Amino acid sequence: MNPLTPKKKYIYLMLLPGLVVFIFAVILPLFMSVRYSLYQWSGGSSMEFLGIGNYLTLFSDSQFWHAFRNNLFIVFYSVIGQVGIAFVLASLINSRILKFKKFHRTVIFFPVVLSAVVIGFLWTMIYSRQYGLLNWLLESLNLNFLIKYWLDDPNIVLYSVTAPLVWQYIGLYLVIFLSAMQGIPREIYEVAEIDGATGFKKAIHITMPLLYDTILVAIMLCIAGNMKVFDHIYVMTGGGPGRSSMVMAQYAYNTSFSMFKLGYGSAISMGIFVLSLSLILLSRKVLGGFRNDS
Numbered sequence: 001m002n003p004l005t006p007k008k009k010y011i012y013l014m015l016l017p018g019l020v021v022f023i024f025a026v027i028l029p030l031f032m033s034v035r036y037s038l039y040q041w042s043g044g045s046s047m048e049f050l051g052i053g054n055y056l057t058l059f060s061d062s063q064f065w066h067a068f069r070n071n072l073f074i075v076f077y078s079v080i081g082q083v084g085i086a087f088v089l090a091s092l093i094n095s096r097i098l099k100f101k102k103f104h105r106t107v108i109f110f111p112v113v114l115s116a117v118v119i120g121f122l123w124t125m126i127y128s129r130q131y132g133l134l135n136w137l138l139e140s141l142n143l144n145f146l147i148k149y150w151l152d153d154p155n156i157v158l159y160s161v162t163a164p165l166v167w168q169y170i171g172l173y174l175v176i177f178l179s180a181m182q183g184i185p186r187e188i189y190e191v192a193e194i195d196g197a198t199g200f201k202k203a204i205h206i207t208m209p210l211l212y213d214t215i216l217v218a219i220m221l222c223i224a225g226n227m228k229v230f231d232h233i234y235v236m237t238g239g240g241p242g243r244s245s246m247v248m249a250q251y252a253y254n255t256s257f258s259m260f261k262l263g264y265g266s267a268i269s270m271g272i273f274v275l276s277l278s279l280i281l282l283s284r285k286v287l288g289g290f291r292n293d294s
Contacts, residue, residue, distance in 0.1 A: 030273075033266045033269050034270060036262060036263055036266035037054050037055070037263060037264075037266040037267040037270050038052070038054070038263075039263045040053075040054075041262045041263035042261065042262060042263075043260055043262050047263075050263070054263055054264050054266075054267035055267055057267075058264070058267050058268060058271050063243065063251060064248065064251060064268060064271065066243060066246065067243075067250070067251045068248055068275060070158060070246060070247050071226065071227055071247050073158050074158065074161070074165065074229060074247070075222070075226045075279070077166070078162060078165050078169075078222055078226045079219055079226075081162070081170070082169045082170055082172075082173055083173050083215065083218050083219055085166070086170045086171075086172075086173035086176075086177055086218075087203075087208075087211075088203075089104075089108060089170065090173075090177035090178050090181060091181075091202075091203040093105060093178060094178060094181045094207075105174070105175075105178070108170060108171045108174055109174065110171065111167060111168040111170075112168060112169060112171045114168065115231075116168075116231035116235075117231055117235055119164050119168050119232060120231060120235025121235060122164075123164040123236060124151065124235065124236050127150035127151050129147075129149050129150075129152075134150065135147045135150075152240075152241055153241075154244035157241065157244045157245045158244065160236075161232060161237060161245050164232055164236070165226065165232060168232075169222075169225070173218050173221075173222070176214060176217075176218055177211065177214065177215075180211050180214040181207065184206070184207065184211075189202055189206065192205075216284065216287050219283060219287065220280050220283060223276070223279055223283055224276060227272065227276040227279065228248075228249050228272065228276065229247055229249065230247065230249035230250055233245055233247055233250060234250055238250075248268065248272045248275075249272065251268060252265050252268040252269050253265075255268055256268075
């Protein structure tokens with residue numbers, strides 16, 4: 001076995017701090033969560049071993065599966081909104097018809113750098129029935145029949161809490177798509193224009209196939225991010241009204257820190273991890289298979 005060269009030692013030394021942070025911030029909490037999920041534990045020194053008892057309870061927990069369905073709803077519309085709108089905007093910015101491209105790119109990306117708590121408070125004020133911007137605008141346009149209690153109506157609250165998620169993270173996927181589009185040779189678009197292809201046809205038949213892998217990665221990132229969404233909804237509705245906007249992360253939070261069932265809360269966290277990973281792998285399998293078939 002060849003000894004490490006000074007260059008390799010330097011590389012490993014530079015990687016060491018990041019590796020240590022990753023172990024303590026990700027790997028160690030994961031293993032500790034697995035351990036705690038096997039116990040009935042309320043945070044004190046007393047821990048009763050249950051084995052898979054918490055997981056059996058979780059499997060039949062209707063509140064958890066209700067929260068999971070809410071997460072699926074948010075994931076579905078976030079993929080369409082965040083990734084879909086970002087692709088359309090990236091194609092528009094990458095075209096020749098739009099002016100002030102840097103300005104538009106900066107403005108669209110700006111919400112990404114804001115705190116999720118700030119976004120939640122901002123949209124809570126927008127949705128307010130008494131002084132909210134949305135209802136004021138509808139009233140100004142004489143569209144009073146559209147005025148609603150956006151965060152208090154169980155029938156529309158999931159749509160209401162999904163909109164800020166879409167609005168905030170469009171800029172993230174916009175930057176990803178724009179970066180990938182820089183690698184597409186301009187000659188391909190020029191030849192397509194000679195053949196009479198419009199902007200829409202170029203986006204569908206040239207840009208989208210060449211960015212398939214990037215789109216797949218963006219979709220998986222979107223799924224992963226929205227399966228663990230918490231901050232926005234906690235600030236805007238707290239999971240209400242009732243359990244209408246309860247998501248899995250908030251259910252785990254309430255179970256652990258409101259009811260002090262830390263063992264069961266850890267089991268819920270592991271359930272979130274398994275379901276999120278399964279959904280990501282399923283999406284990769286389905287979209288990868290679709291690509292192979294096409």
